[in-house]
Amino acid sequence: MQNELEDALENALGKQEVTHDEVSAPLARRLAATLDQTGDGLENGAPLPDGWYVILFTPTAPTNVLEKDGHARASDFLPKLPLPRRMFAGRKVYFEQPLEIGAKVERVSTISKGEIKEGRSGMLAFLTITHDMNTAAGLCVREEQTLVYRAEATDAAKPSGPPKQAPQAPTDCPWTDSATPTPATLLRYSAVTFNAHRIHYDESYAREEEGYPERIVNGGLTAILLIEMARRNRPGPLKEFGVTNRRALYVNRPIALLGMPEGDTAARLWAADDSGAIASEATLTWKA
Numbered sequence: 001m002q003n004e005l006e007d008a009l010e011n012a013l014g015k016q017e018v019t020h021d022e023v024s025a026p027l028a029r030r031l032a033a034t035l036d037q038t039g040d041g042l043e044n045g046a047p048l049p050d051g052w053y054v055i056l057f058t059p060t061a062p063t064n065v066l067e068k069d070g071h072a073r074a075s076d077f078l079p080k081l082p083l084p085r086r087m088f089a090g091r092k093v094y095f096e097q098p099l100e101i102g103a104k105v106e107r108v109s110t111i112s113k114g115e116i117k118e119g120r121s122g123m124l125a126f127l128t129i130t131h132d133m134n135t136a137a138g139l140c141v142r143e144e145q146t147l148v149y150r151a152e153a154t155d156a157a158k159p160s161g162p163p164k165q166a167p168q169a170p171t172d173c174p175w176t177d178s179a180t181p182t183p184a185t186l187l188r189y190s191a192v193t194f195n196a197h198r199i200h201y202d203e204s205y206a207r208e209e210e211g212y213p214e215r216i217v218n219g220g221l222t223a224i225l226l227i228e229m230a231r232r233n234r235p236g237p238l239k240e241f242g243v244t245n246r247r248a249l250y251v252n253r254p255i256a257l258l259g260m261p262e263g264d265t266a267a268r269l270w271a272a273d274d275s276g277a278i279a280s281e282a283t284l285t286w287k288a
Helices: 002-012 025-034 183-192 203-208 219-233
Strands: 016-022 085-095 104-119 122-135 138-150 175-179 238-245 255-261 266-272 278-286
Touching: 002 104, 002 122, 025 183, 085 219, 104 138, 175 219, 183 219, 219 238, 219 255, 219 266, 219 278
Parallel strands: none
Antiparallel strands: 016 104, 085 138, 085 238, 104 122, 122 138, 175 255, 238 278, 255 266, 266 278
């Protein structure tokens, strides 16, 4: 399998895809409602809040070509890998200038990196895609998104050996908040980002097919919760944001959102599960 993976990743490197979209005020207001915000001021010509670009370039594959997990089949752009389970692993985002609501946006996507690693449950493939989002004003957002591909959730693919002790989140953070995503939260976020992955809304599928104890909180939702928590403590336009997902978070379970400022323009952030274990860790910098 490793040779097949290596060949597929090597052949995919450098592939590009160009797509177009428009920053939609109604979608921005629906994301605001998902986050329990009013959506005041989200009108054409206003800047889209940093990090909310997730409402753009959502999947457009017809329903009848979705795989059993809800993902679209491999396209001419994404490689077909012998590891069928695809999940969001992390992202690094550079905010060059605001995306204005109502603006037309061109996204140039490039497969920029492929990597194979051995995990406790078997072989993993990591694929990094660089997305450049441009308007008439120039480059607005650059996102380096990393996807992880895993084997089917069979007994053979279950983690071997004793479980590793999960790193615990710090307990002395000056910025603290919490959130408990409900099924409605996950449904709304999946709807506004047009994400049909069944682990986020189909409880029986998440349990019986994927082996999870519950539906999984969208990684992109966790990232936005961290950004919004940080901005409540330190407002201002963002410069960079990077997040890595370490473990799953589950619906109806409280999430601790934690932040440690580093100087005037930077912070480290964590999302911890109900045991205190780190699920996501992030870095954030603001423009001076």
